[in-house]
Amino acid sequence: MTHEHHRREHAKELRAKLRPYLPYFIIAALVLWGVLDLLLFHDRVDPSLQAIEDSGTLVIATVPGPTTYYEGREGPTGYEYELTKALANDLGVEAEYRLFSSVPDVLLALKEGRAHIAAAGLTVTPAREALYAFSPSYQSVKEIVVCRRGGPRLKKLTDLADTELVVPAGTSYAERLAELREKSLAEKAEFITWRESNETTEALFAQIADDEIGCTVADTPIFKVNRRLYPELRAALDLTPQREIAWAYAKEAVVLGAYLEEWFAKKKKAGLIERLDHRFFDYFPEFDYVDISRFRRDIEEKLPDYRGDLEDAADRYGLPWHLLAAISYQESRWNPSARSPTGVRGFMMLTLATAEEVGVEDRLDPEESIEGGAKYFAELIDRIPEDVKGTDRYWFALAAYNMGMGHLYDARLLAERRGLNKSSWTDLREVLPLLMDPKYYKSLRHGYARGREAQRYVSQVRSYLHILEGVI
Structure with missing residues (x-):
C-alpha cells in the first residue's frame, strides 16, 4: 500500500469524524463574521x-x-x-x-x-x-513658519533649507512643503527638508518653546491662540498666501x-x-511678550500663595477659580498691597464702598479681598438679565465690574437701538466705545463711561483666563 493511499484513507477518516460537527463550524464562522462586521462596519454612515x-x-x-x-x-x-x-x-x-x-x-x-x-x-x-x-x-488663514524667539531669522522660503523643520504628518503643511521642494528641484535651487511627526501642532509648539526642535508650520489662528501659552513662539515667515478653511x-x-x-x-x-x-x-488684546512672559512667571512664583483662597472663594460663590484668578491678576498683579490714586486697593482692588457692601474690613488682607471680590462678582452675575446666556454672562459681569452696572444697561439699550443683539457679548462690545461719544451718551440714563477701557479690560481678563486654563 502506497504512502499516497495511506494519506487519502486518513483524510477520509478525518472527514467522517468531523462531518457531525460541520454545522457547528458553519455557525461559528457566521458568528465570527458577524462580530467582525459589527466591529469593522457598525459605525458606517450613509452620507446623504x-x-x-x-x-x-x-x-x-x-x-x-x-x-x-x-x-x-x-x-x-x-x-x-x-x-x-x-x-x-x-x-x-x-x-x-x-x-x-x-x-x-x-x-x-x-x-x-x-x-x-x-x-x-x-x-x-x-x-x-x-x-x-x-x-x-x-x-x-495663512500657513506660517513658527520658530522660537531668538531662533533662525527667515527672510525668504529658501532660508528654510538650513532650518530644522518638523510638521504634523499628513497635513496640508506637509503638502505645501512637498510642493515647494518640487519647485526647488525644478529650478535647481536649494531644496527644503523637513521631518513629519505624529505629534499635534500644539505638541510641536511646546517642543519649540523648550528648544527641542527648530520650527514648525501652523495656521494663523492656531498660532494666535497658542502664543499666549508659549510666549517664546514667533511667526518667522509666511509659507502660503491666504488659504480657505x-x-x-x-x-x-x-x-x-x-x-x-x-x-x-x-x-x-x-x-x-x-x-x-x-x-x-x-477677543485677545494686542500680544505683549513682556506682559505675557511676566504673567507666566507670576503663575509659578506668586499664584501658589493665593491659589487655595481663590479656589475656596470661587467654590463658595459658584465661580470658576481660573476666572477669579484672572480678574485679580488684571486688578493687582496678585499684589495684596496694591493701591491706586483713585482709592481702590488690595488684591481685588476694591473701592471703599464695595468693600463695605460685601463686608470686607481690611482691603489689604488678601483672604478678605478675595472673598469680597468673589462675592461682589457673583452678585453682578446674578444681576445680568436672564436673556444673556452661557459664558457671555461672565463677560457682561466683567464689563460691569469695570465700569458699573448702570453703564452696562445703557450699552444694552444702545446695542438694541443700533439693531444689534443686546444679549450677545460680541455685539455689546462693539457699542462700548460709543459710551464715550456725546452723540450717544447724552441720550443714555447714566451718561458718559470709559467704554473702550471696559472693552480692553474684558479682553485682557479673557487672555489671562485662556493662559491659566492652558497651563494649570
Missing part, C-alpha cells in the same frame, strides 16, 4: 442628507484642540463644535462627535464612511479636493452639499461666523 434626517444624527469627525473641540467649563465647546452644533440644530438632529488624534485620521474616517462631515480646521488643497467635496469656506464631506452627497451652500450663506448673513470668530480668536 436624507439619511441624516431619517437617522436623527449628524456624525462629525474632528480632532480635539483649542481651535476645534475641547471640554470647557460647561461641557464641549470649540469653534468647530459650535459651528457644527448650529448645523445639527437647524437640521433638527443630534450631533455625534467622533474624535481622532490627527487630521489624516479624520479624513480617513470620512473616506471610509464613518462620518458625514469632517470639521477639523481643514485647509482646502488640490490633493484633498480630488478625494472629497468641500463646504463653502468659513475662514481664510472648510468642512469636507463625501462627493456623492450632492444634496447635502447644496444644503451647506445655502446654510453658510444664511449664517454668514446672520453674523454667526463673525460671532464665533470673535468668541474664539479675536
Whole structure:
C-alpha cells in the first residue's frame, strides 16, 4: 500500500469524524463574521442628507484642540463644535462627535464612511479636493513658519533649507512643503527638508518653546491662540498666501452639499461666523511678550500663595477659580498691597464702598479681598438679565465690574437701538466705545463711561483666563 493511499484513507477518516460537527463550524464562522462586521462596519454612515434626517444624527469627525473641540467649563465647546452644533440644530438632529488624534485620521474616517462631515480646521488643497467635496469656506488663514524667539531669522522660503523643520504628518503643511521642494528641484535651487511627526501642532509648539526642535508650520489662528501659552513662539515667515478653511464631506452627497451652500450663506448673513470668530480668536488684546512672559512667571512664583483662597472663594460663590484668578491678576498683579490714586486697593482692588457692601474690613488682607471680590462678582452675575446666556454672562459681569452696572444697561439699550443683539457679548462690545461719544451718551440714563477701557479690560481678563486654563 502506497504512502499516497495511506494519506487519502486518513483524510477520509478525518472527514467522517468531523462531518457531525460541520454545522457547528458553519455557525461559528457566521458568528465570527458577524462580530467582525459589527466591529469593522457598525459605525458606517450613509452620507446623504436624507439619511441624516431619517437617522436623527449628524456624525462629525474632528480632532480635539483649542481651535476645534475641547471640554470647557460647561461641557464641549470649540469653534468647530459650535459651528457644527448650529448645523445639527437647524437640521433638527443630534450631533455625534467622533474624535481622532490627527487630521489624516479624520479624513480617513470620512473616506471610509464613518462620518458625514469632517470639521477639523481643514485647509482646502488640490490633493484633498480630488478625494472629497468641500463646504463653502468659513475662514481664510495663512500657513506660517513658527520658530522660537531668538531662533533662525527667515527672510525668504529658501532660508528654510538650513532650518530644522518638523510638521504634523499628513497635513496640508506637509503638502505645501512637498510642493515647494518640487519647485526647488525644478529650478535647481536649494531644496527644503523637513521631518513629519505624529505629534499635534500644539505638541510641536511646546517642543519649540523648550528648544527641542527648530520650527514648525501652523495656521494663523492656531498660532494666535497658542502664543499666549508659549510666549517664546514667533511667526518667522509666511509659507502660503491666504488659504480657505472648510468642512469636507463625501462627493456623492450632492444634496447635502447644496444644503451647506445655502446654510453658510444664511449664517454668514446672520453674523454667526463673525460671532464665533470673535468668541474664539479675536477677543485677545494686542500680544505683549513682556506682559505675557511676566504673567507666566507670576503663575509659578506668586499664584501658589493665593491659589487655595481663590479656589475656596470661587467654590463658595459658584465661580470658576481660573476666572477669579484672572480678574485679580488684571486688578493687582496678585499684589495684596496694591493701591491706586483713585482709592481702590488690595488684591481685588476694591473701592471703599464695595468693600463695605460685601463686608470686607481690611482691603489689604488678601483672604478678605478675595472673598469680597468673589462675592461682589457673583452678585453682578446674578444681576445680568436672564436673556444673556452661557459664558457671555461672565463677560457682561466683567464689563460691569469695570465700569458699573448702570453703564452696562445703557450699552444694552444702545446695542438694541443700533439693531444689534443686546444679549450677545460680541455685539455689546462693539457699542462700548460709543459710551464715550456725546452723540450717544447724552441720550443714555447714566451718561458718559470709559467704554473702550471696559472693552480692553474684558479682553485682557479673557487672555489671562485662556493662559491659566492652558497651563494649570
